[in-house]
Amino acid sequence: MSESPILEIRGLSCSLGERVVLREISLDAAPGETIVLLGRSGSGKTTLLKTVNGLIAPTAGEILFEGRPEREWDAIQLRRRMGYVIQDAGLFPHWTVGANVGLVPRLEGWAPERIAARVDELLAAVGLPPGEFRGRYPRELSGGQKQRVGIARALAADPPLLLFDEPFAALDPITRQELQQLFLELRRTVGKTALFVTHDIREAMLLASRIALLHDGALELLATPREFLNAGTGEARAFLAGLTETWRQDG
Amino acid sequence: MDNALASEVLSLSLEHLEMVIITIAIAAALALPAGVLLARRKGARRWAVGFANIAQTIPSLALFGFLVPLPLIGGIGKRTAIIALCLYALLPILRNTLLGILGVDPAVRESAVAMGMTERQILWEVELPLAAPAIVAGLRLATVATIGTATIAAAIGGGGLGVFIFRGISMVDTPTVLAGALPAAVMAIAADEGLEWIERKLSPA
Numbered sequence: 024m025s026e027s028p029i030l031e032i033r034g035l036s037c038s039l040g041e042r043v044v045l046r047e048i049s050l051d052a053a054p055g056e057t058i059v060l061l062g063r064s065g066s067g068k069t070t071l072l073k074t075v076n077g078l079i080a081p082t083a084g085e086i087l088f089e090g091r092p093e094r095e096w097d098a099i100q101l102r103r104r105m106g107y108v109i110q111d112a113g114l115f116p117h118w119t120v121g122a123n124v125g126l127v128p129r130l131e132g133w134a135p136e137r138i139a140a141r142v143d144e145l146l147a148a149v150g151l152p153p154g155e156f157r158g159r160y161p162r163e164l165s166g167g168q169k170q171r172v173g174i175a176r177a178l179a180a181d182p183p184l185l186l187f188d189e190p191f192a193a194l195d196p197i198t199r200q201e202l203q204q205l206f207l208e209l210r211r212t213v214g215k216t217a218l219f220v221t222h223d224i225r226e227a228m229l230l231a232s233r234i235a236l237l238h239d240g241a242l243e244l245l246a247t248p249r250e251f252l253n254a255g256t257g258e259a260r261a262f263l264a265g266l267t268e269t270w271r272q273d274g
Numbered sequence: 275m276d277n278a279l280a281s282e283v284l285s286l287s288l289e290h291l292e293m294v295i296i297t298i299a300i301a302a303a304l305a306l307p308a309g310v311l312l313a314r315r316k317g318a319r320r321w322a323v324g325f326a327n328i329a330q331t332i333p334s335l336a337l338f339g340f341l342v343p344l345p346l347i348g349g350i351g352k353r354t355a356i357i358a359l360c361l362y363a364l365l366p367i368l369r370n371t372l373l374g375i376l377g378v379d380p381a382v383r384e385s386a387v388a389m390g391m392t393e394r395q396i397l398w399e400v401e402l403p404l405a406a407p408a409i410v411a412g413l414r415l416a417t418v419a420t421i422g423t424a425t426i427a428a429a430i431g432g433g434g435l436g437v438f439i440f441r442g443i444s445m446v447d448t449p450t451v452l453a454g455a456l457p458a459a460v461m462a463i464a465a466d467e468g469l470e471w472i473e474r475k476l477s478p479a
Contacts, residue, residue, distance in 0.1 A: 076388055102390035113385030117403050127389055176389070186388075 026054050027090060029184050029216040030075065035084035037067075037074055037240075044070045046241040047084065052184070057210060057217045059227040061262065062237035068220045071237070072186050075218065077101050089183065103127055106177025106185040106215075110193055112169040114161040120146070120172050121157035127180040145175040148212070149205060167198035171205070178213065187219040191226070203229055224262040227251075236262070279453065283438075287457045290434035293427060294420050294461075297356050301363035301416060306409070309371025310397065319372070326365035334423050337361065338430045355424070355432030362423055363416040370412025374405025406476040414469035421462040425454060 028051040037045040044067045052058050060068040073079040075086055077098045086093045093101060114123050124145055125138040133141070143153035149171040161169060170190055177185055191199040203226060210217070221227055227234050228248045236244040236251075238258040246254055252263065305326075312319045332340075337358050341348045347357050378401050386396045402409075428436030438454025441447075 078384075078388060099390050099392055102388060105388075107385065107388035109381060109385055109388070111381050113379075113381040113388075115382060115386070115400060116379075126391075130390060130395070 028053050028087075029089060030218070031087040031090075032071075032075070033085050033087070035071070035074065035081050035086065037070060037079060037081045037083075039070070039079075044240050045074070045081070046239075048237075048242045049084075050235055050242065050245065052216050052218065054183075054216055055210075055214045056232040057219055057230055059231035059234050060218060060220045060237060061222070061224065061227045061234050062258075063222060066237040067240040068222075068237050069188055072188050072218060072220050075184075076105055076107060076186055103131060103180060104182045104184070106179075106182045108170070108173045108177045108185070108187045108190045110189045112161075112173035112190075114169055114172055114176070116161050118160075119157065120151075120159050120161070120164070123161070123172055124157075124175045124179055126176060127182075131180055141179060142175075145178055146172075148178075148209065149175045151175075165198075166194050167202060170194065170202055174202075174205070174209070178209075178215070183216060185215050185217040187217060189220050189222070192221070192223070199226075206230060224266045228266070283453055283457060286433065286435050286437055286454070287461070290421070290424055290436075290458065291461065293352065293356060293359070293424050293432065293434050294417065294465075297359040297363055297420050297424070298413065298417055300356070301360045302367055302413060304360075305364045305367035305412075306371055309368050309409075310375065310402075312368075313372055313375040313401075323365075323369065323372070326368050329361040330365045332361075334358070334362065334426050335429065338426055342430055350431040352427070352432045354430055355427035355434075359420050359424055359427070363420050366415040366419070367409075367412045370408045370415070371405065374408030374412075375401050377408065378404045407473050410469060410473040410476060414466060414473065417465045417469060418462050421458055421465060425458055 030050075030052040032048055032050040035045055035048045036043070048071060050058065060071060062068045070079060074081050075088075075093075077093060077096075088096065088101065088104070114120075115126075118126075121139075121142045124142045128138045128141055142157060146153040146156055151168060151171055156164075156168075156172075161172070164172065173190065191202050194202065207230065209215075219230055221230075228251070231248050233245060233247055234251050235242055236246075236254075236256070236259055243258050244251070244254055244256050251259060254260075254263075308322060312322055338355065341354045341358055342350060348354055382400065382404070383396065386400050391399070424432075424434050425436035425439050427434050428440050435454040435458045439451050442450030442452075442454065
């Protein structure tokens with residue numbers, strides 16, 4: 024690896040009560056890389072994402088963000104350097120789109136004109152004409168538009184790492200496809216490191232630089248999409264069976 | 275209506291209103307922060323809401339009676355009346371503050387934390403604004419109820435429009451009862467409408 028990784032996860036374990044949710048996970052994310060965390064419900068992928076964001080404390084192991092152990096970071100500062108996109112966007116319903124997108128820059132004390140310029144730039148980047156959308160409220164948006172705003176909000180303060188927690192899972196298939204294309208386009212133009220949680224093997228294949236396959240809290244496989252196709256582990260085959268099944272149906 | 279009666283209606287109405295405003299101010303000053311704190315503490319919540327519930331079930335005339343012989347907080351007069359009225363006003367304000375904060379969409383709270391907002395910022399910029407309509411609804415319930423219950427304050431020398439009502443009852447004179455009851459009803463309706471208007475203004479949709 025030529026550049027030092029943005030994120031290094033070292034032997035990370037996590038228990039919630041009696042239940043072991045993560046078992047000794049080790050994983051690096053290089054700059055510009057999209058790592059897709061793939062797994063069934065309850066495989067620990069969302070927990071892993073929340074641990075990276077400091078929302079859940081690990082029971083063993085450590086995470087290094089920008090080369091520095093996360094426990095040495097101030098949790099608030101750490102989170103402001105990670106964009107976070109969740110399934111139902113989690114936009115603040117009492118704020119306009121512009122205020123939602125400008126949240127982290129405002130928390131970071133940017134000047135109002137700079138925030139306004141940044142908001143317009145990002146709305147344009149996610150395909151929402153700023154003049155039309157910046158003054159709207161979240162209730163005036165479709166599901167896909169909300170998620171575009173969610174992505175713009177995550178990008179706002181130009182964080183080195185983006186976290187996506189099944190952001191497109193609740194969208195209809197066509198909107199999902201459009202947002203996946205937007206994601207790929209933004210990766211070309213913005214080039215951020217990303218962790219992306221999904222249970223959808225097709226989405227993983229499409230978006231991943233590497234796929235991290237989680238099964239029962241353990242990292243079963245870490246592979247590029249091409250390598251994943253030939254992987255022989257049990258859980259990988261289970262996911263691939265679903266993939267070939269859809270191909271067969273497509274003819 | 276002769277002039278003497280009109281001026282007495284006016285002065286007792288003002289006295290009544292003053293009692294209500296002081297009561298709601300004190301009850302809100304206690305119940306709003308308590309609601310915010312209890313939204314974070316599940317264990318304490320049961321006890322506090324339980325206490326407020328019980329306070330509300332005591333018949334109001336009895337509560338005024340209980341307070342009179344107590345040292346420090348008791349006695350005859352306006353202060354005792356306001357203490358009793360506060361006990362009734364606490365519950366609706368407390369409960370609605372709690373429900374308002376607990377009713378904030380968990381996804382909204384979660385994303386606020388994940389975006390790096392501090393607890394204080396989440397409270398002031400997200401939870402309280404979103405809970406505001408529910409909180410105002412609680413203030414409205416408390417205010418309307420207090421306007422009615424405050425008429426009983428006259429029984430322990432607290433003054434207000436209840437003076438007419440008790441006088442009218444003892445003289446078996448309906449017009450005198452109405453001289454107290456009608457202004458109280460008008461006041462309650464006005465408070466209800468006014469606070470409901472604020473509540474609507476604060477609602478996002």
